[in-house]
Amino acid sequence: MKFRYLPFKACPSPAFPGRKSIPRPVIRIALKQGAEIYDLWAFVDSGADYCYFPSEVGEALGLEVESGPRDEVRGAGGQAFSVYFHPIELIVGGQTISIRAGFGNQIAFAVLGSIGFFDRFEVTFNFRKSVVELKPINALSDM
Amino acid sequence: MKRDQRKDLWARLADYQDQWVALSADEREIVAWDRSFKEAVAKARKKGEPHPVMLKVPLETGGYLV
Numbered sequence: 001m002k003f004r005y006l007p008f009k010a011c012p013s014p015a016f017p018g019r020k021s022i023p024r025p026v027i028r029i030a031l032k033q034g035a036e037i038y039d040l041w042a043f044v045d046s047g048a049d050y051c052y053f054p055s056e057v058g059e060a061l062g063l064e065v066e067s068g069p070r071d072e073v074r075g076a077g078g079q080a081f082s083v084y085f086h087p088i089e090l091i092v093g094g095q096t097i098s099i100r101a102g103f104g105n106q107i108a109f110a111v112l113g114s115i116g117f118f119d120r121f122e123v124t125f126n127f128r129k130s131v132v133e134l135k136p137i138n139a140l141s142d143m
Numbered sequence: 144m145k146r147d148q149r150k151d152l153w154a155r156l157a158d159y160q161d162q163w164v165a166l167s168a169d170e171r172e173i174v175a176w177d178r179s180f181k182e183a184v185a186k187a188r189k190k191g192e193p194h195p196v197m198l199k200v201p202l203e204t205g206g207y208l209v
Contacts, residue, residue: 009157011203021153022203028170028196038184039168041198054199056180109199
């Protein structure tokens with residue numbers, strides 16, 4: 001499966017006055033819980049430990065988000081916030097896999113990280129060609 | 144989505160920073176938008192798109208580091 005990077009408009013700054021756009025590895029997925037299913041574009045993030053989604057996506061799927069086991073996650077800036085893990089079905093390129101994902105109020109975007117995504121797919125980033133390629137691999141444990 | 148469609152889309156998405164955008168199932172059109180995920184989905188369905196593709200458009204004030 002190949003996905004093209006999605007360019008986002010970027011604001012010029014004193015550091016990068018000519019910056020107009022930033023290409024980011026965003027792929028189409030779906031999240032399924034019971035009869036509810038939503039298609040989303042998600043960021044493929046090799047720096048994320050798990051897969052994370054905004055709480056409001058979990059609520060739309062019918063989850064009682066804060067009823068799930070709590071974990072603490074820290075961003076690159078060091079700030080900590082709470083996420084709540086739930087079993088969920090992740091659909092990528094027509095393939096459905098069962099994962100546990102974290103949902104939180106301070107998660108702004110759909111993020112596909114190491115456990116739940118990178119352990120299920122061989123992921124190749126080719127920035128120059130603006131392509132992310134995925135190959136399914138045997139699932140490892142969910143840890 | 145083909146390359147040209149994605150190249151074109153980034154300029155259109157810039158008008159919806161920090162909002163949920165609902166794209167048509169074929170990803171060609173912006174059908175609806177809202178700060179709330181549920182509201183954006185509801186608006187898209189009301190406009191005749193039962194299965195929108197949802198994207199939270201980042202607020203672009205600089206780079207992102209996650």
